[in-house]
Amino acid sequence: MTATGRVRAEFDAAWNSFLRRRTAVFFTFFFPVILVLIFGALVQTQPTGGGLFAEPQTYYVPGYLATVVLFTPLSRVGSEIARHREGSRFEKLATTPLSRTEWLLAQTLVNVVIIGLAALLILALMVVVTGAEIPLTPGLLLLVPFVVLGVVVFCGLGTILGSVADSQDGVIAASNTIALPLLFLSETFVTPELLPEWFGPIVNLSPLTYFSRGVRALTYEGGWELYQAHMTVWFNLAVLAALAVVFFAAGAYAIPRTD
Template identity: 90%
Template sequence: MTATGRVRAEFGAAWNSFLRRRTAVFFTFFFPIILVLIFGALVQTQPTGGGLFAEPQAYYVPGYLATVVLFTPLSRVGSEIARHREGSRFEKLATTPLSRTEWLFAQTLVNVVIIGLAALLILALMVVVTGAEIPLSADLLLLIPFVVLGVVVFCGLGAVLGSVADSQDGVIAASNTIALPLLFLSETFVTPELLPDWFGPIVNLSPLTYFSRGVRALTYESAGLSDSVVAVNLAIVAALAVAFFAAGAYAIPRTE
């Protein structure tokens, strides 16, 4: 069997495994929906009121997309590796031609499909429910590589967490500990002006920051769509995706 065939087979198995977990399917899509409904429709924004949620609705599109790009890969890939370790499945996989890189690539593809669907749902809700004004142009198609590469970044990080955590509970605790600060401190929901000056350089250490900046340049007119801004942030996210994927594939244990 070729590498493509092995990845396809693993993708099919992982996809069917996801669909069998109906609770996971439900909350994967319910979480971003409830987030948009609560903060976008109920709390709403106050463009002239100052403070948190003081910007127009479209400003927060990167934040809502980040919830699925960040949380879903971390928890799903990390938990999947933890389950494999607890069931000694990596010992069985070590006897097959499927490499660790191919296994992680297949898992990442599953997450790309899942999160891609969730991202489309979020964008539709933002426009229909909150009235966010997202500029429609050919440039908007660049959201696809941003989402795909963002998923790769956090699938790689999730693989690292799943490989070092001692249990599935440990993976969930670690992923939440990492994801929650990143979600709010990566130029997503909290504007840079609300943070102290000394915290600015720290924001640049978050991989999610470059995802947010690029997506905002595409979806928020007041951000000023600039080819250089989009290209630079997309290049950074791409480089991070390669680095994190390589780290995640290396961290996956051969045996347990």
């Protein structure tokens, strides 16, 4: 069997495993939906009102997309690694031609499909429920590589967490500990003006920052003007691509050969 065939077979197995967990399927898509409904439709934004959610609805599209790009890979891949370790499945996989890189690639592709569907759902809800006006331009197609690369980054990080945590509970705890600060401190929901000046350089250390800046430049009407002077969409895409390579390689290396 070729490498492509091995990846495809592992992808099919991982995809079917996801579909069999109906609770996981439900909450994977329910979580971003309820987030949009609460903050987008109920709380709503207050343009020029000051404070949190003081920008137009479209400004927060990167934040809503970030919830699935960040949380889903961290928890799903990390938990999958932990389950494999607890069931001694990596010892069995070591006897097959499937390499660690191929295994992680298949898991990442499954997450790309899942999160891609969730992202489409979020965008549709933003337009229908909140009235967000996303500019329909050819550049909007760049959302695809941004989402894909973001998923790759956090699949790699989730793999590392799953490899060092001692249990599935440990993976979930570590994922939430990392994801919650990143979600609000990566220019997603909290604007840079609301953060202390000294915190600005720290924001640049978050991979999610480059995702949110790039997505905002594509989906927010003032996005190009907001970032074009010093952070173009291409720069953010390039940084995210470089981080995706680094995190994927680190994740593949971190996968245990034995349990």
